[in-house]
Each structure stands twice: as structure tokens, then as C-alpha cells.
Amino acid sequence: MSSLLSRVNSPKDLKSMSTAELESLAEEIREFILHNVGATGGHLAPSLGVVELTLALHSILNAPYDKVVWDVGHQAYVHKILTGRKDAFHTLRQYQGISGFPRREESAYDAFGVGHASTSISGALGMAAARDVMGEKYTVAAVIGDGSLTGGQAFEALNQAGHIKANLMVILNDNEMSIAKNVGGMAHYLSKLRTTPTYSRVKNDIDYLLRRIPAIGDSVAKTAERLKDSLRYLLVAGGFFEELGLTYVGPINGHDIATLQSVLLNVKKMQGPVLVHVITQKGKGYGPAEQSADKYHGIGPFCVETGSVLKCSSTPTYTGVFGQTLLELARQDPKIVAITAAMPEGTGLKAFAQQYPKRFFDVGIAEAHAVTFAAGMATQGLKPVVAVYSSFLQRGYDQIFHDVCLQKLPVVFAIDRAGIVGEDGPTHHGVFDFAYLRHIPGMTLMAPRHENELRHMLKTAVEFNGPVALRYPRGEGAGVVLDKELICLKTGQAEMLSQGKDVALLGIGDRVNAALQAADILQKQGVHATVINARFVKPLDEGMLRKVCREIGMLVTIEDHVLQGGFGSAVGEYLHTHGWGNVKLLQLGLPDQFVEHGPRKLLLDKYGLSAEKIAEQTLHFIREHGVYRRNAKIIN
Secondary structure, three states: OOHHHHOOOOHHHHOOOOHHHHHHHHHHHHHHHHHHHHHHOEOHHHHHHOHHHHHHHHHHOOOOOOEEEEOOOOOOHHHHHHHHHHHHHHHOOOOOOOOOOOOOOOOOOOOOOOOOOOOHHHHHHHHHHHHHHHOOOOOEEEEEEOOHHHOHHHHHHHHHHHHHOOOEEEEEEEOOEOOOEOOOHHHHHHHHHOOOOOHHHHHHHHHHHHHOOOOOOHHHHHHHHHHHHHHHHHHOOOHHHHHOOOEEEEEEEOOOHHHHHHHHHHHHHOOOEEEEEEEOOOOOOOHHHHHOOOOOOOEOOEOOOOOOEOOOOOOOEHHHHHHHHHHHHHHHOOOEEEEEOOOOOOOOOHHHHHHOHHHEEEOOOOHHHHHHHHHHHHHOOOEEEEEEEHHHHHHHHHHHHHHHHOOOOOOEEEEEOOEOOOOOHHHOOEOOHHHHHHOOOOOEEEOOOOHHHHHHHHHHHHHOOOOEEEEOOOOEOOOOOOOOOOOOOOOOOOEEEEOOOOEEEEEOOOHHHHHHHHHHHHHHOOOOEEEEEOOEEEOOOHHHHHHHHHHOOEEEEEEEEEOOOOHHHHHHHHHHHOOOOOOEEEEEEEOOOOOOOOOHHHHHHHOOOOHHHHHHHHHHHHHHHOOOOOOHHHHO
16 A cells, blocks of 8 residues: 555544645545456546545544535545545445445444435535534535536525525535536536636625725725625626525635635635535546546446456346337337436436437436426327436335326336345345335336346337336346337236246246246256246236136245335235135245345345245245145155
8 A cells, every 4th residue: 555545544644744745645545446446346437536625625624523424425435545444445335345335334434324416415404403403513514516416405405504504514526527417507507607706706806896985985885785796796606506595615626635725724614504616527537537437437347557347248238228129119109208317328318319319308316307397298298208227216206106197197117227236235226116116006017027028018118008117127138039029018917937836936027037047946856836927016917816826825926126015015915805815925025124235146145036045945935834736755
């Protein structure tokens, strides 16, 4: 480990360093992050862009007494390194290693757990209000990116901050890009701000000019306060934040440590909420990330020397297949439009945006708005497809209920990153969507077992006259051949893939493939399993359920989702409601807890959802409850 970084075990160690040493330390930290993230993967470009800002912030504040809240947390790697976790940094996002996001359980320096955008100002303002209620004196700082500032919650928090006048430092990390290029009025507004003189300089100049006007002087200068404000708003674009009740300072060079320290030290002494506008370069110090910040925002293990991703596969991803299929459908149907919330590439819509720019809408980090926006389009005869990650769609729940389903509007929710997603952990696992969607009246909910079925389900969805959601996992598909002709599936119809007399394995989504493998394992143990691809969580195929209840009597449901409210719950509700009390039911899914980060394959196995664990639990289930169709080999 390099000499300066080896001396840093907590933020206190920064306070004795000179500006020159901090600048050298910044370069060492960049090298440290590059080589570690190159090995583990992670959110590279965001953290490279805030090295100097993080050093300045921790050299001025006294954490953990003073509180720092990082919005989303993509940019918090430097913070982790400086707060006692550099020796564990090689375990970043690895199973049982340190998280890729700030977590209160991980460190006292992580004042607030984050993972989704636009929450930092709300959390920090709550801390500031609590401080004042308790009579404490600590400083609270929220660091929020310009992309996250497009989220409505950020504006709600700024509005209250200006109202209650609590001492709060809001640092706007403006790198002109979140994951994709920012869109909307706020992005345009910030672009104007970047070329505006600082608030403090203009304010002082106006004070100076007013006091030099003959016959007015110091004694009556206060009477010109209104004039001064008018002049200030003509010269300083930061007037928007000032109208909300915050003092605006900036823009500041986010890579000039000395200036950052000076500004932050002064701001710390100011009263009321202050917004410090800092300009940074995402991916700074690493050429490939500077040139392609979106690609290196979140990346798997890569070669630092070349920038190339180490693991490549020819198998198409679910995301890629979705994007290409939507393009095919859009060529045939001009009413299809696509909507994303600041994730055009992550959701597979980049090609759609290029080919059909007038039918593509990026609403920014505003999932709730995206849902209602789609609802409005649907009222006018369009077929909106909202492509969104499962964990992010949670932010639009009320809009799904109130604006889409209550009005029975044909909006398609293409839910990516469903189920366990891996290294991003509990804030990003998409394991609650069955539960928060299936209980809403009028919602149709389906999940494909492979990428070819995804194609047909998307065709089914855009032709469906009502709210419909299809969810699919992150990463590669099963590698199956893709049909050229798309067909509509019959709503609520499951598919029997194999027949056996001893137990029925009812899978949903990609766990159907694991169920097929489990059936092969069970076959070697003398157990003959029926395997059913449920396809639909709502409506269930009640005819198929009656058949397996009557003929087999032992059912195992399998889902990459929490058990509460999921597919297994739906099957259990059906059995109870329709008097199948004699049928034995084993529900396999995720427990009532937040699932940690780690490789998807490992986590699926840990929670009993791999083929081997499905077979093992099914065999135990049969031995415990007896075999409906007696099989001597099992009983013995």
C-alpha cells in the first residue's frame, strides 16, 4: 500500500496533512479504487469523481460526530476507504464482504443507509431537526448528485429545509450525468449555473456598489434590500434555491482541495440551510471512465490497463432480448411508446431511443411520475411500456394502484432485475414485486422461464387491454433458440413440461429451469415429478391446479421472491379457498428478511432455490408427509 494512504485509518488522520499531501493522497486513492474495483467490479466512475470532495469534506468535518449522508451511495467508496475500511476494501460487494453502499450496520461513519436516489436531503434534514430538538451542535451534510436532484423527493426536502431554516449543508455534486445523461428542466438550469459567478462574490459586489451611492450610504443601505435582491437574481442563477429558502454558494471546482476546504469551512459557520454547488468530472483520473462515464458507472471486473470487461458471453441477456423484441413490436405498431426513469441503457431501451426518438421518453429519476405519465398516454390510445428495475418500481406503488389499475388502463410494466440481483444487495434485490402487484385488482402478472418466453409475453402484454406486468431477472438468459414469430399467450394458462405421479413442482420465472433440473435429480432417487411452468402469478391456472391436486396431492411452489405474498402464497390461498385441505404444500422462496449481497448463484443456493436444494427439500417433504401415490423405494 502506498505511503500516504497507509497512514490514513480514520478522517482524523487527514487533518494534519498539507494541501500538497492531500492532493497526492487523492491520486493514491484513485489508483487504489481502480485496482480493487477492477478485481471486484462496482460503481467506479462516481467514486473517482468525488475523491477531492470527499477528502475536503472529511478534513473539515469531525465524523462520526458530524454526519454525512450520501445520496444513492454510488460515490461513497472514498468515504469507506477513509473511514477504516480500506483493509477490507478488496471484499467490496463480495459475499460477507463490505457493502457497495453506506450501511448503518457496517460503520458508525455511515450515518444513513442508502441505495436509491433522491433520499439524502430528507434523511439529513431529519437528522438536523433531531439535533435541534435534542440541543446538540453537530454539522449535517447531504451529498447529492445532479441526477438525483431530478427526483421529486429531493425538492420536497429542499422545500422543508428552507421552511424550518435548520442548519444544513447540501452539497450538490454536479458532474452533468447520473447513470445516463440527465434530462429535464433541472439539468438545463444547472448547465446555466455552471457559468454563473458565485453567490458570495456577486452579493458582496452589490453591497459595495449600494453603499457607495451618494446620499444613501450605510445608514439607509437596508432600504435597498429589495433592489439588491432584484439585482442579485439578475446576476445569479442560483436564485431558484434561494427562493426555496437556501443560501446558494457556487459553483466551485470540485477537484481543487484548497478551495473546497475554504468554502466548506465557511459554510459550516453559516446559519440556515446552504446549498454548495460543486462541479466534478465523473470518472476523473481514468481515461476510459472519463470518456464513457455511463459504461463505467457500474461495471463488472475489468482490466485496468485496457478498460475491457473480463467476463464476456455470447448468450443474450434478458434485458437485451426485451429491448430487441420491443423494437420488433414497435415497427409493427406505431402506438407503442417506451418510458424509462433515467435508465435507457440499463433497461435495454437505448436502441429504441435512437430509432424512435419521438416515441421514447426519459423522465429522469422520477418513477412515480413515469407511471402516471404512462397512464395519461394510455388514456389517449397509446400503448406505453414502462421499463424499470423491480426495486425502483416500488417507488411508484400508489400510482400503479390509483392511476393505472383503478382506471383499468393498458400500461405495460417491463420489470427488469427481478429476484435476487447479486452484489448490489438488499436495496436492489427485486424480490417484492409479486407481493406488491398481485393484490391490486385488475393487474395481470407473469414471468417467463427463459428469454424466448419473454418475447412472447411482451407481445401478449402490448396486446392486452388492461394493466399488465412481466418480470424477468438480471443477466444472461438460458441460451435457448429465439422464435422469429411472436404469438400471444392465453392469459392465465400454465404449461406442463413433464409428468410424474409423486409430486408436482410448480415454478415461476427462471426457477422453472431449476425445477426441471431438480426433477432429474429426483428421478435418480425414484421420485417421479410433474413440472409446471406457471407463467402467470395472476391469474393462476386454476384448471391446472385442480388437476395436480386431484391426481398428485403433493405440491411444491418455487419462486425467486419472498414467500410472504408471493406465488406460493397465491397457490396456498387457492387451496384454502377451494377446499383442498388434504393437499400437502411446500413453498420454496426467500425468507422474511432482507437478503445480503453476494453472487446470485451462491445466494440462490443458500436460500434453497438451486436445483440441488429444491430436490433435497422436496425429497425431505415427501418423506415427512408420505407419498400420495405410494412409492416403496421412498418409504423405505
